[in-house]
Amino acid sequence: MDDLKGRLVSRALGEGFVACRVCKPSDVPDMPERLRAFIEAGYHGQMGWMADRMAWRGDPSALWPQARSVIMLAESYAPEYDPTAVLELPEKAAVSVYAQGRDYHDIVKKRLKRLARWLIEQEACEVKVFVDTAPVPEKALGQAAGLGWQGKHTNLVSRDWGNWAFLGAIFTTLELPVDAAEADHCGSCRSCLEACPTDAFPAPYRLDARRCISYLTIEHKGPVDLELRGKMGNRIYGCDDCLAACPWNKFAVAASDMRYHGGVGAPDLAELATLDDATFRTRFSGSPIKRIGRDRFIRNVLYAIGNSGLAKLAPVAKSLADDPDPAVADAARWAMGCLTAK
Incomplete structure (x- = not known):
């Protein structure tokens, strides 16, 4: 063997x-x-x-x-x-690297x-x-x-x-020769833990998914806790902060399949907010983003709009304040409040 x-x-x-x-x-x-x-x-x-x-x-x-x-x-x-560069562009949407293609x-x-x-x-x-x-x-x-x-x-x-x-x-069912398990080489490094915007790690090697932006934008249904919305920034699908912070990425190997990259990029939040169910499905056909559905996606976009600090996006949020989906409508009203607060 x-x-x-x-x-x-x-x-x-x-x-x-x-x-x-x-x-x-x-x-x-x-x-x-x-x-x-x-x-x-x-x-x-x-x-x-x-x-x-x-x-x-x-x-x-x-x-x-x-x-x-x-x-x-x-x-x-x-x-x-640098997947974190988009976090400095408040008009743009940040989409996790793995969902770009x-x-x-x-x-x-x-x-x-x-x-x-x-x-x-x-x-x-x-x-x-x-x-x-x-x-x-x-x-x-x-x-x-x-x-x-x-x-x-x-x-x-x-x-x-x-x-x-x-x-x-x-x-x-084959009995193949096994390899030795890998040892932990994190040492005293805490880069990934300190990079998390929502403090989702109660301790090293322990993740509280309820505070993880990847979970909140993809798995969590309904409104996100008020405490966490402001910490999500412009991340609308997933989060790469802890991954990007790892020093071992200096040895990263280039992706062998270019289909993982390109396609989504960093689109304008205002443009994404206009997507209805049909246009959402068409735009993200073949993408992992499609599985969360239009409503959850637009909810995330509205949180990003609320976090943008850009008053010019307030009308975009207002246009969704009466959306049929309760979580979308709630997110729209929250975003309006953030952008019109004195």
């Missing part, structure tokens, strides 16, 4: 992945307790699906008992620009399927592929397989490619 694994790694790199490592489904024994503590603290917020499938999410071997190995892969989407689920899954088909051709086996589409603890498995370690911001970090990477997994 050593020869097969060597050829597998070469094939994976040829597909565009920056790293390929192997672990066993049972190599994350502390995951159930970590997940239980996260849920009991209420850090998952409205993400009820995390609590609903705790047995699978906490124990990968329960997801598919026949699996003997987990092939973990990383694909870089590192930006070639085509939906990564589609791109990575196709690569995984090609690699899985190749593996089956080499050795009779069964496979299942996952890209953030099932209760699989990708980051924990990534550390167990040696791709990197879960940093203080809870994302996977590598000394070879930083922290701008999508993770994918191939579960297989």
Whole structure:
């Protein structure tokens, strides 16, 4: 199997992945307790699906008992620009780097399927592929397989490619040689923790999603707490602050697929606020942004407008004050109050 694994790694790199490592489904024994503590603290917020499938999410071997190995892969989407520069442009919308282009689920899954088909051709086996589409603890498995370690911001970090990477997994019935788990190399660094605009980290390696801008703009339904709205700035979909702050990004590897970049950019907030459901769906077809729907998206845009400090955007907010969606109407009135306050 050593020869097969060597050829597998070469094939994976040829597909565009920056790293390929192997672990066993049972190599994350502390995951159930970590997940239980996260849920009991209420850090998952409205993400009820995390609590609903705790047995699978906490124990990968329960997801598919026949699996003997987990092939973990990383694909870089590192930006070639400073993703925090847009935060200084109040008229513009800040969109997370990972959502700038085509939906990564589609791109990575196709690569995984090609690699899985190749593996089956080499050795009779069964496979299942996952890209953030099932209760699989990708980051924990990534550390167990040696791709990197879960940093203080809870994302996977590598000394070879930083922290701008999508993770994918191939579960297989093959018994492949495993790699050594990666050690933690964060040291005393607190850059990611200090960069968070909403203080979403109650402690290093612990994230309270209820305060995370990525969660608030993507997963959270309804109005956002008043305390947090002003801290969201012009971020309308996701947040890259903790990722961008990581010093290990000096080793970031350029994205192998240009479809991850371009397309969205930093559009004008005033223009985005005019989107109705049809134009929203058309504009963001094929983008991960589409999944949050027009209402949540416009809610986020209005929070950004309220945070802009630009009185000229007050009429834009006013035009949405009677929107059929209660959260949008509430956000519009809040934005108007922010921009007209003496």
